[in-house]
Amino acid sequence: MxxxxxxxxxxxxxxxxxxxxxxxxxxxxxxxxxxxxxxxxxxxxIQTQIIGGKDLVEMGANWILGACAANPAFVLAKQNNIQLGRITELTGRWVVEDLWIKPDGTVIGANIVQRAMEEFRQILGQVSEKTKSLRVNPVGFIKVSFTLAIQDMSGADQRDALCIMRSMVNFLQVYDGGYLERSRGKGEPFNPLPGGAMCLPDxxxxxxxxxxxxxxxxxxxxxxxxxxxxxxxxxxxxxxxxxxxxxxxxxxxxxxxxxxxxxxxxxxxxxxxxxxxxxxxxxxxGKLNKIFLRWEKPFWEPGMGAIQLCWSDDDAEPLDWWRRIPSFLEVGPNVLLAMVSGEQAEHLESFCDQEILEKCSFLIRQFLRNPSIASPDQILVSRWCSDPYSRGSFIxxxxxxxxxxxxxxxxxxxxxxxxxxxxxxxxxxxxxxxxxxxxxxxxxxxxxxxx
Structure with a gap:
């Protein structure tokens, strides 16, 4: 031998x-x-970078799903005494306290947000089974089921709830690289391994x-x-x-x-x-890109959470990449994260960083109805689709x-x-x-x- x-x-x-x-x-x-x-x-x-000379961000993989002995990545971290931090909300950080805002700047009331979240999560738990048995795509199933579930609400409240649903669907698309409608109903971010999700703060x-x-x-x-x-x-x-x-x-x-x-x-x-x-x-x-925006002087209060973009309709043009942004999520005291998935993520890569920065700045000012908000001082954008050594984000x-x-x-x-x-x-x-x-x-x- x-x-x-x-x-x-x-x-x-x-x-x-x-x-x-x-x-x-x-x-x-x-x-x-x-x-x-x-x-x-x-x-x-896996690519850790620093934005603005201070803040650490992950351009690619950013957590360990399933903090248990059956997960070899988790075991590797524990064996090497790598600091871990628990992520309590995997589902897009969907919490009532976030700013759920429509394009005209209207903040949706907490009672409507709470109801929409409850109905959406209940439907989400049925996606894999129902889409397989009924042979419908997950996005279609979610939209039809959600519309039926909120029929008892008033007309105005229904419209607001549908706006929230669109934001949540946009985030679910992240987990299938923008192709939830073509998947086997696995759009939920939950991993079969127990133990929850962990991040690496360092x-x-x-x-x-x-x-x-x-x-x-x-x-x-x-x-x-x-x-x-x-x-x-x-x-x-x-x-x-x-x-x-x-x-x-x-x-x-x-x-x-x-x-x-x-x-x-x-x-x-x-x-x-x-x-x-x-x-x-x-x-x-799948196709997924991240946009990190950093301000030297943030316009938001610490602990804001997220600006959830609740679009009023489904009439986005295929190349309107910004319509696939579910939220601007606070990932650091000075940094917000936006994510874009699907064909729109690939189209995003045809724009330079400055153009992306300007569009994101416009969206933030539009949704918050505050034209005086300063543009970010720095931006980092992943470009996994055109990367010749990746050609996409994940399967x-x-x-x-x-x-x-x-x-x-x-x-x-x-x-x-x-x-x-x-x-x-x-x-x-x-x-x-x-x-x-x-x-x-x-x-x-x-x-x-x-x-």
């Missing part, structure tokens, strides 16, 4: 999945591990640091975009831009599905088997996606010579950060089991 230290493993992609595989292999005696990453940084769709970067701290510096190669993976012979060859080639006994592919969709035909030599290619084509990528479970398809995505090729990891390859946690972590450990264990 070959000495583990001599087994050559190349890992393509330095996100949570790739780093988890590299760290686990190295800790188990595999010293000839090379991780190649196209970006100039590690982390993939940044998700600490999770990444815990994985890289013991890896030799020469085992990680940044700015190394892979152009071909030749698995036609027992010895695989991974070639990067510039012609540098790595020979390997095993290759772990941890690229996002969006990248595989775009490049699989020219990336793999020979082409991937038909079932693998079909699985890649079937699993859809969602479309109507054609089955557990078998997700398992096919994660199945190895040719006696474990080519293996696949990533958040799309774990059926029980698809699209989540801990799925990426679990998949990296899984593929590392496949290789460990051979030696």
């Amino acid at each position: 070959l000495d583990r230290a001599k087994v050559r493993v190349v890992i393509v992609g330095g996100g949570m999945a790739g780093l988890s595989a590299a760290q686990h292999l190295y800790a188990n005696g595999f010293k000839n591990v090379t991780l190649v990453e196209a970006r100039d940084r590690l982390g993939g769709r 940044g998700m970067q600490f999770l990444l640091d815990s994985l890289t701290k013991d890896l030799p510096s020469d085992s990680v190669q940044l700015n190394s975009q892979v152009v071909s993976i030749d698995w036609s012979d027992p010895e695989c060859r991974v070639t990067c831009e510039g012609g540098r080639t790595h020979e390997a006994d095993h290759v772990i592919i941890s690229l996002p599905v969006g990248v595989l969709k775009q490049h699989r035909k020219k990336l793999f030599i020979p082409h991937l088997p038909a079932k693998k290619a079909e699985a890649i084509n079937t699993v859809p990528m 969602y479970q479309g109507t054609n996606v089955t557990e078998e398809i997700l398992e096919e995505l994660g199945s190895p090729l040719e006696e474990h010579r080519v293996l696949f990891a990533g958040e799309a390859t774990v059926p029980w946690a698809y699209g989540k950060m801990h799925a990426a972590r679990a998949s990296g450990l899984r593929e590392a264990e496949r290789i460990i089991g051979l030696y």
Whole structure:
């Protein structure tokens, strides 16, 4: 049996999945591990940044869903004594005390907000079951059910409640990357793992640091975009831009599905088997972008919560990206967060930061009926759709996606010579950060089991 230290493993992609595989292999005696990453940084769709030189924000993944021993991301944080903070409200921070405001500046009364929230949450609990049995899309089911549930309210109160419902649907879209109407009714943000949700007050970067701290510096190669993976012979060859080639006994592919969709035909030599290619084509990528706005002197009082944008109708043009903003959420004493999902998230990326800043400033002044509110001093905008190394934000479970398809995505090729990891390859946690972590450990264990 070959000495583990001599087994050559190349890992393509330095996100949570790739780093988890590299760290686990190295800790188990595999010293000839090379991780190649196209970006100039590690982390993939985990990216902690600082805005205004002071405030920490997460451009991508920003919490651990399921704070329990079954969650490998949570276990990683606990093992490394990383500070965790509990998130008590996952559902868009829907609380009565927020400012629920219509475009004309009218603040909706607390009694209407309370009733709308109660009805919406009750309907939300039925979405998965009802949309499956009735074969209707989740958005349609929610809107029809909600309209029926508030029929006893007066005409004016009904209209206000419908405005609140639109804001809540906009936020639910965030969890399916803007395609809740095409999903299998999984729009609710609740994870099947117990324990609630946890954030990392000091940044998700600490999770990444815990994985890289013991890896030799020469085992990680940044700015190394892979152009071909030749698995036609027992010895695989991974070639990067510039012609540098790595020979390997095993290759772990941890690229996002969006990248595989775009490049699989020219990336793999020979082409991937038909079932693998079909699985890649079937699993859809969601689209979600974040807009962080920072003021040196905030216009709001500390603890405001959120400005919930309650649109008066559904007549938004497809390219009106701002109509997909559910709220401006207070995420720091000086910072508000807006999120945009779906096709509108992709369209958002065609605008420069200054144009986005000006539009958000206009919306805040419009809804608060206060033209004197100053524009933000800084802005950070994620652009995951046009990012060539992401091509989307995360996967969602479309109507054609089955557990078998997700398992096919994660199945190895040719006696474990080519293996696949990533958040799309774990059926029980698809699209989540801990799925990426679990998949990296899984593929590392496949290789460990051979030696």
